[in-house]
Amino acid sequence: MAAAVIADGLSKQYRLGELNRRVLFREVLANLFRRMYRGEHQEVQTLWAVRDISFEVAEGEVLGIIGRNGAGKSTLLKLLSRITYPTTGRMQVRGRVASLLEVGTGFHEELTGRENIYLNGSILGMRKREIDKHLDSIVEFAGVDRFLDTPVKRYSSGMRLRLGFAVAAHLEPDVLLVDEVLAVGDAGFQKKCIGAMSHLNEGGRTVLFVSHNLTAVENLCPRTIWIDGGRIRQDGDSRKVIQSYLETFAEASSLQADLTEVETRKGSGEARFTRIEFLDRTGRPLDVIRSGEAVTIRLHYHVNRRVHEPHFGVEIYTNTGTLVTSINTWTTGYNLESLGPGPGHIEVNVGSLSLNPDRYYLSLWLASVGPKYYDQLELCLTLDVEAADVHNSGRSMAKYFGLVFLPCRWKHAGPGVGDNGSMHEDAGVGAGSGDLA
Numbered sequence: 001m002a003a004a005v006i007a008d009g010l011s012k013q014y015r016l017g018e019l020n021r022r023v024l025f026r027e028v029l030a031n032l033f034r035r036m037y038r039g040e041h042q043e044v045q046t047l048w049a050v051r052d053i054s055f056e057v058a059e060g061e062v063l064g065i066i067g068r069n070g071a072g073k074s075t076l077l078k079l080l081s082r083i084t085y086p087t088t089g090r091m092q093v094r095g096r097v098a099s100l101l102e103v104g105t106g107f108h109e110e111l112t113g114r115e116n117i118y119l120n121g122s123i124l125g126m127r128k129r130e131i132d133k134h135l136d137s138i139v140e141f142a143g144v145d146r147f148l149d150t151p152v153k154r155y156s157s158g159m160r161l162r163l164g165f166a167v168a169a170h171l172e173p174d175v176l177l178v179d180e181v182l183a184v185g186d187a188g189f190q191k192k193c194i195g196a197m198s199h200l201n202e203g204g205r206t207v208l209f210v211s212h213n214l215t216a217v218e219n220l221c222p223r224t225i226w227i228d229g230g231r232i233r234q235d236g237d238s239r240k241v242i243q244s245y246l247e248t249f250a251e252a253s254s255l256q257a258d259l260t261e262v263e264t265r266k267g268s269g270e271a272r273f274t275r276i277e278f279l280d281r282t283g284r285p286l287d288v289i290r291s292g293e294a295v296t297i298r299l300h301y302h303v304n305r306r307v308h309e310p311h312f313g314v315e316i317y318t319n320t321g322t323l324v325t326s327i328n329t330w331t332t333g334y335n336l337e338s339l340g341p342g343p344g345h346i347e348v349n350v351g352s353l354s355l356n357p358d359r360y361y362l363s364l365w366l367a368s369v370g371p372k373y374y375d376q377l378e379l380c381l382t383l384d385v386e387a388a389d390v391h392n393s394g395r396s397m398a399k400y401f402g403l404v405f406l407p408c409r410w411k412h413a414g415p416g417v418g419d420n421g422s423m424h425e426d427a428g429v430g431a432g433s434g435d436l437a
Helices: 025-038 073-080 113-123 128-142 157-170 187-202 214-220 238-249
Strands: 003-016 045-058 062-066 088-093 097-100 175-179 206-210 223-228 231-237 256-258 271-279 295-303 310-317 323-328 342-350 358-368 372-386
Touching: 003 073, 003 206, 045 073, 045 088, 045 206, 045 231, 062 073, 062 214, 062 238, 073 088, 073 175, 073 206, 097 157, 113 128, 113 157, 128 157, 157 175, 157 187, 175 187, 187 206, 187 214, 206 214, 214 238, 223 238, 231 238, 271 358, 295 310, 310 342, 310 372
Parallel strands: 062 206, 062 223, 097 175, 175 206, 271 372
Antiparallel strands: 003 045, 003 088, 223 231, 256 271, 271 295, 295 342, 310 323, 310 358, 358 372
8 A cells, every 4th residue: 555644764953042033233243243253152052853753654544643742743743744844854745635733723813714614625725616515514513603704713712623623624635634633622522523533544544643642542543653752762553652652651660659750740849749658458558459459548748838728639540541530639628728848648548449450550649729730740650450359259350341340239130040039239349438538
């Protein structure tokens, strides 16, 4: 199958600190004098946003692109869409290219939604009758029929996004470049976007999809490229690449972990997490965590400057980045007036950890309402949950039964072979209190 997109040694360098402004003649003379007679030279700092990237995408392939903020993902799509040009290397994109790199990219502020649809179609090289054919479906998808003849400058960011994606997806591009379209919009629109991209793939279109929604990437893209520091770090099966990517966040994988050296943290720094422990009912450190067991999570922290009305949160994610649950003091109504300065710790007791066996990832945050984050550690450690006989049935749970299990009871009525008329209820599975101590 022929390649729809070819990147060969693509690199893009930016000069930092340069101002695009008019320079007075006297400034030119002054700078020249300094260089000639004083030996002064202003060093120009540069940044390689993308460095030596090479790959091919076959016709009809859906390729995922992942990486941290600032890794070079958006720059790569701008190169492929020819918004900017590479410093070195070459690229080739065959056929009509539609891109949705920012909300409302390519829209003219003074034109109406209807006029922008025809403008974008013309840019793609389509005739008016071709655009007429798709106009109704574009408007229906975007949900902007009431505002179709309103200037785009009056649209909200969500309306711009919906219309921008609808135009890009429905005007039959050969290659569609999408950057974080799922970061804006409600759940219903996100589902429509994924369905539209799947439909494009079924029609033989090529899609390059940049997103932090790793679940969407895994479900939509058989192949994923991980970009790190402007270079390709891994290229291959989406599940394997995503697993490797997430493991770089989890710098700690012990049930007693030092958090002081985590480099990916965010926040103001007025308070910082220093350590995390997982304890049993008696307060002893756990060596392993099993499904259905009671567990106490103890978060150690140090306050550098007094913080008011703080809240603590622990978030648990799957190995594809899907949020399973958020345990936090705000939703449980556990309110603190202020903290510290100095060290301290807070505990949350989970009466029954209702997670099926698998590897999970934890994020931690300490914030005040607003929110104002004092410390935020994203996917900072792994949590391996082992199998256990949570129902006292002699049969252990397994990860293919889903993400979580629910304490439940079965009761049968009516004739049946082997039915002893008894009622079975889970034993040994307590309800999680969520209380903080």
